[in-house]
Amino acid sequence: MASAENGDSPSFNRCCVAQTSGFGIHFLQNWVRAPEFIPEIRGFGGRRTLDTEFSGRSTPSPGLYSSSPGIFVRLRGRPESGTRHVRLAFISDLHFDHNPGLLPVLEERLRNVPVDALILGGDLFSGFSRLATTLRRLLEIVPRVLFLPGNHDLWVTDSNGLIDSRQLYESVLPRVVTTAGAEYLGLAPAWFDSVAIVGVTGWYEDFPGGQTTTPDATCCVWPDFASPREVLQWQLELLEAQLEAASARADRIFVITHTASFVKLLAPSVHEDILPYVGSDRLGELIYKYPKVVYAVSGHVHARFLFSVLPRALPWELSPFGYPNELGKDPKETMLVSLRIIEL
Structure with missing residues (x-):
């Protein structure tokens, strides 16, 4: 951009x-x-x-x-004296399995925008079989790649029923990501000196229109949780633990959730039947409690937004790529806008 x-x-x-x-x-x-x-x-x-x-x-x-x-x-602008200036690239919802040929477009863009790290905000694939290869390719271009799973990444379609979505989140995906040389967001902060990157997938309050036949309802398997709200509560606990740990050491905190954190701000743009499915304001309320949080981003919603959350004027941004032709007919032009460069 x-x-x-x-x-x-x-x-x-x-x-x-x-x-x-x-x-x-x-x-x-x-x-x-x-x-x-x-x-x-x-x-x-x-x-x-x-x-x-x-x-x-x-x-x-x-x-x-x-x-x-x-x-x-x-x-x-110039960073404050004595602080490290961290330059991050962020994008979500690349949906590579729906966008063949998109990875070279992302690679080309990254070669022209030097950054300290690339943050991937979830929904790279509907499954994980190609995740490691993709991360290795990106690490040939950028020094660090940080991966946060989205709801599609937690589908059990690649596991033949042998593992559930919580196992994917807590053990399988972290192992796949770290073996590839990248860093897994979702369980513990990542660090750039005094800057902490904190993230969880998040979840949502309910299925769209209350339906229980959506892809997430059938492709995500949660033996320990009876409803989306219970998944969300687990994610809130993980996020709070990370924010506490980061606040004890960090000067600045960057927070990423895959599902939306400040849902009320999206209400004018999202149909009321879909709104409970895009995320939860409980995520935003928790994030906002921590004064060291200086920037927040989310994914899941296939539309670009930049909000200033008042009264603290906390920037909250959504910048997905989306499905083919959803946010633009030319993948290179869409990537130019969707790959955000954020400096802390």
């Missing part, structure tokens, strides 16, 4: 308006939202700069920013 350089890192809680070519661009939490008809921004590559001055006033309500009507541009 495009990046913008600015001389000084702007105030974290400031929303600014600047002018370029007579049109407005809006700054939110180190992001710029610009109308698509600004050619100077539309044509940017990953290392270009936006030559403009930012000024404005603070606002108590930045509101909802969705990438569909415009383009988001990352502002990269």
Whole structure:
């Protein structure tokens, strides 16, 4: 995605308006939202700069920013003195088994965007048989790859009924991921000096429309849990334990959940029958309790959003790739937008 350089890192809680070519661009939490008809921004590559001055006033309500009507541009300022600046690439819902030929597109993009690590936010495959090979290929390009399972990754379709979804989460997938040389998110934090990456798959309050014939209901097997809410409670306990451990040592915490963490913010965009299935506000309530959390991301919902969760103005982002043609007809253009570069 495009990046913008600015001389000084702007105030974290400031929303600014600047002018370029007579049109407005809006700054939110180190992001710029610009109308698509600004050619100077539309044509940017990953290392270009936006030559403009930012000024404005603070606002108590930045509101909802969705990438569909415009383009988001990352502002990269200088890190605070004495802290390590960590540059992360994030994407979710790649669904490689539905997107043949997508892995080379991701690899090409990563070669052009130097990062400290790639964070994969779940739903790479509906199963795990090809996961290790994919992670090894990505590790040839980026120094570290962090994998968090999504609901599709916990389907038991590759196990012939020999293992259940909890065994996949707690033992099988961690072994597959670490054997490939990558790092597993879901059980313990990953560390970049004083920056902690904390993650769980999360879960949801109910099936869509209360149905029990959805793919998750039939392809995920939970012998220890009688309902989605019980799976969610287990995940909340895992997340709380990680947040406690990270808070004791970290200066900054980055949190990832596969299912959505702040569901109420999605209500205007998601049908009420589907809303209980996208995630749970209980995840967000837990995350928000920890003041060292500086950024949160999720997947599962195949739409791009960037929210500022008030009153602390915590950035919460969803940036999936999705199914073929779902978020764009050209995979390279979709990857350009969906692979997010986040600097902490």
